[in-house]
Amino acid sequence: MGPKYSSSRENYLKAIFHLQEIHGTVTTNDVASEMQTRPASVTDMLKKLKAQKLLLYEKYKGFKLSTEGRKVALQIIRKHRLWEYFLVEKLRFGWDEVHEMAEELEHISSKKLVDRLDEFLGFPKTDPHGDPIPDSQGRFTLPRQVDLLNLPVNQQAEVSGIGDQSAEILELLNHKHIALGTRLEVKKKFAFDNSLELKIKNQSPVTISEHVAKNVFVKYEE
Amino acid sequence: MGPKYSSSRENYLKAIFHLQEIHGTVTTNDVASEMQTRPASVTDMLKKLKAQKLLLYEKYKGFKLSTEGRKVALQIIRKHRLWEYFLVEKLRFGWDEVHEMAEELEHISSKKLVDRLDEFLGFPKTDPHGDPIPDSQGRFTLPRQVDLLNLPVNQQAEVSGIGDQSAEILELLNHKHIALGTRLEVKKKFAFDNSLELKIKNQSPVTISEHVAKNVFVKYEE
DNA sequence: AATAAAATTTAGACAAATCTAAAAAATAAT
DNA sequence: ATTATTTTTTAGATTTGTCTAAATTTTATT
Ligand SMILES: [Mn+2]
Ligand SMILES: [Mn+2]
Ligand SMILES: [Mn+2]
Ligand SMILES: [Mn+2]
Numbered sequence: 001m002g003p004k005y006s007s008s009r010e011n012y013l014k015a016i017f018h019l020q021e022i023h024g025t026v027t028t029n030d031v032a033s034e035m036q037t038r039p040a041s042v043t044d045m046l047k048k049l050k051a052q053k054l055l056l057y058e059k060y061k062g063f064k065l066s067t068e069g070r071k072v073a074l075q076i077i078r079k080h081r082l083w084e085y086f087l088v089e090k091l092r093f094g095w096d097e098v099h100e101m102a103e104e105l106e107h108i109s110s111k112k113l114v115d116r117l118d119e120f121l122g123f124p125k126t127d128p129h130g131d132p133i134p135d136s137q138g139r140f141t142l143p144r145q146v147d148l149l150n151l152p153v154n155q156q157a158e159v160s161g162i163g164d165q166s167a168e169i170l171e172l173l174n175h176k177h178i179a180l181g182t183r184l185e186v187k188k189k190f191a192f193d194n195s196l197e198l199k200i201k202n203q204s205p206v207t208i209s210e211h212v213a214k215n216v217f218v219k220y221e222e
Numbered sequence: 223m224g225p226k227y228s229s230s231r232e233n234y235l236k237a238i239f240h241l242q243e244i245h246g247t248v249t250t251n252d253v254a255s256e257m258q259t260r261p262a263s264v265t266d267m268l269k270k271l272k273a274q275k276l277l278l279y280e281k282y283k284g285f286k287l288s289t290e291g292r293k294v295a296l297q298i299i300r301k302h303r304l305w306e307y308f309l310v311e312k313l314r315f316g317w318d319e320v321h322e323m324a325e326e327l328e329h330i331s332s333k334k335l336v337d338r339l340d341e342f343l344g345f346p347k348t349d350p351h352g353d354p355i356p357d358s359q360g361r362f363t364l365p366r367q368v369d370l371l372n373l374p375v376n377q378q379a380e381v382s383g384i385g386d387q388s389a390e391i392l393e394l395l396n397h398k399h400i401a402l403g404t405r406l407e408v409k410k411k412f413a414f415d416n417s418l419e420l421k422i423k424n425q426s427p428v429t430i431s432e433h434v435a436k437n438v439f440v441k442y443e444e
Numbered sequence: 445a446a447t448a449a450a451a452t453t454t455a456g457a458c459a460a461a462t463c464t465a466a467a468a469a470a471t472a473a474t
Numbered sequence: 475a476t477t478a479t480t481t482t483t484t485a486g487a488t489t490t491g492t493c494t495a496a497a498t499t500t501t502a503t504t
Contacts, residue, residue, distance in 0.1 A: 002326075006490075006491085008490085008491065027451075027452090029450090029452085037492075038493065039451075040493070040495095041492055043452065044453095044490095044491075044492075045491080045492095048490085059452080059499095060499055087335070091338040091342055101332050101335050104331065105330060110322070110323050110326075113323050116314070116315070117313060120313055230461065230462095249481080250481070250482055251480095251481065259461095259462075260463065261481075261482065262462085262463070262482085262483075262484080263461075263462055265483055265484085267462095270460085270461090281469095281482080282469055
């Protein structure tokens with residue numbers, strides 16, 4: 001037997017899941033923009049997902065994933081993040097190079113394969129961008145973290161996640177030697193443009209814009 | 223950019239390549255039977271592959287892969303066999319379990335990913351069924367080997383390849399402890415049904431049918 | 445409340461890959 | 475050399491996923 005759902009359907013489920021998580025609610029336009037497609041195409045797909053009972057949908061009134069749809073979405077996300085981890089930890093790709101490949105690998109259907117991969121990798125908790133990897137049953141925990149704008153000045157903290165994960169921001173962070181696990185503290189906040197000056201051990205201070213700061217998440221004690 | 227050719231087109235190229243290798247020539251019906259599809263569907267696809275210059279094709283007269291088509295086919299085969307090797311050596315699957323998964327994985331498009339995987343695996347020469355893995359340029363060498371029917375009696379030899387690779391024969395070979403690399407010799411040939419009695423070191427003799435013997439290839443010195 | 449704007453859905457079209465049934469060509473048998 | 479059989483191709487449908495343009499519904503503004 002091949003995959004249960006087409007790659008396209010799986011991509012929609014994943015997009016809807018993410019938008020639900022972020023905004024609490026999703027619209028047709030949201031999905032269209034996230035998927036780089038047309039609202040009419042989204043509506044077409046909503047009907048198909050509803051027919052498969054993956055989505056609760058009343059036309060013009062809104063939609064959300066069904067229990068089953070959420071379950072399927074989490075399995076795709078699990079695969080996506082495990083493959084990203086594999087690419088970075090075993091094949092030594094950079095964290096800014098793996099997304100496109102994982103976008104294809106996440107559609108490989110064998111559940112047994114994913115579970116064996118998970119085991120091979122030592123059951124990692126988070127992917128190379130700090131995002132939690134759902135376990136075999138789809139369970140995961142959201143890490144408590146704050147973005148750099150909300151980190152108190154002079155408070156040591158460890159980078160634990162990235163919001164926007166475009167290759168562009170990841171490349172910028174690479175350049176400034178900011179990676180997952182990097183320990184740093186905010187030394188100064190400039191009220192003029194909300195830019196920040198950071199200190200990383202054994203490095204000279206670096207400056208980042210408000211836009212970057214909003215997308216770097218850290219955790220810290222106390 | 224996504225994949226250059228659809229999974230379906232890639233599967234056709236691979237099937238045509240294999241049939242060409244075995245029979246020297248391929249027919250529409252051959253491909254249909256190999257791909258479990260209809261001759262009419264094959265003709266449809268032949269036209270598409272021709273339009274993409276992957277196939278040399280004159281209707282009613284026959285067809286074969288172009289240089290480019292052969293190159294693409296070899297890259298798919300390379301990916302198929304490297305992923306099979308990964309599944310067996312790293313994820314500890316049995317050689318009878320990996321084909322279906324590799325059938326999906328072979329369509330992952332990134333060339334860089336395959337080359338890194340190859341490196342990670344230590345540039346293996348053959349897949350878990352003894353089939354040669356083409357290198358990054360598509361080069362490979364066919365191993366010199368004979369099937370068990372043609373192995374002289376009492377000649378020590380090492381299993382180096384399997385013809386028919388259905389899960390059924392692989393499971394049978396598993397049961398009889400015949401795997402790639404197994405050292406064995408033929409002790410007796412029964413003229414009645416061409417069945418063979420084999421001896422594997424530290425094991426009691428096993429009997430295999432002519433049908434099985436034809437599909438087990440070995441290499442030996444002198 | 446009426447109107448304007450935005451969001452969403454429908455209608456109708458198209459490309460890819462497949463199918464069935466029928467026609468055409470090639471091959472085999474008389 | 476005809477005729478019969480097999481192989482291959484065409485004609486016309488179907489399914490999935492997408493699109494544009496137009497219609498409908500909801501929401502925001504006067
Ligand atoms: Mn994807
Ligand atoms: Mn990630
Ligand atoms: Mn395949
Ligand atoms: Mn193989």
